[in-house]
Amino acid sequence: MIRALAFALLVAASPARAEEATGHAQQQHAEPVGPSEGDLELGRHLSSECVACHQISGKWLGAVPPIVGYAPPAFVEAMLQYKTKLRTNETMRTVAEVLSDEEIKALAAYFGSVKPQP
Template sequence: MYMFLQKLFLAPIWLFLAFPAVALADGHAAEGERLFRTLGCAGCHEVGPEGRNKVGPHLNQIIGRTAGAVEGFRYSRAMVGRSEDGLIWDEDMLRAFLMAPADFLPSTRMAYRGVRKAEDIDHLLIFLRTLTPETNLGTANVEPGDPKVAPEILAIEGNVEYGQYLSSTCVTCHQASGESSGIPPIINWPAGAFVTVLHAYKGKSRDNAVMQQITSALGNEEIAALAAYYESIQD
């Protein structure tokens, strides 16, 4: 189901709905926090150390979390179904949901027509990231300065088996278990984020020499394969 949603997400209908070229947030946490209040999110969702479930579930650690998984909150049957299908709230999925909740999840109880401006969603996602500890958040490594990747490159479907083989280069430094000590963890990243970050190194807009070197030897297909593999790992 998850893979299906992903393909759906990349399909032309979504592009028609004024999707940005890349499904990544670039915005600012402060602006996101402001929008969180002014767009009405805060009316139903609490955040922060004191955040509890209200009309909607609290949104701490929302990014990277399985849908419908906050303890003690009664979700709609529709959301429970998605949860059982394994939907994870990565940034791609949240973006699609926030843009048009009722289209993304018919029968959702979230009575909200959707955030109209794509850049507002960027800001909101940046803000939501700040509510998630780094260890759960591969996407934290996507930076506002990372160049957007062309949709046709993002749309390449990676070969997971090839990605697993290629990942044997990565795990010499980035531990397969996701543990880290000086080199960031990269497991469970959403594919779009993975592709964007690797292209940022390949294009040398990020400056780590080892990563520039490694990515110089990776083509679009290799990057897509790695992204597909790393997204497929579930711990």
């Protein structure tokens, strides 16, 4: 009786586990081959901080410029300019200075892949 119950539980639990396993595998396979070497998934993850100010639609919001649809090299350059104070915006310097080159490349790949809305 107990063994039967345990078996039933095992069977009930396994589809979820299988799904989890494939979900994981899919994520690994979905490794993007983007316009730059930036990691698209990492960029998507990091972008949540940015879209508190920047509109994902690609529209201006007050003084906050759009950052979607940029060619990744231009995006990376802008971020590095904030980081190295070549551009003097205090807000963006604070944002950029804690990002690694890899994270900046990832953000460039992600935002570069987003199309501005017409």
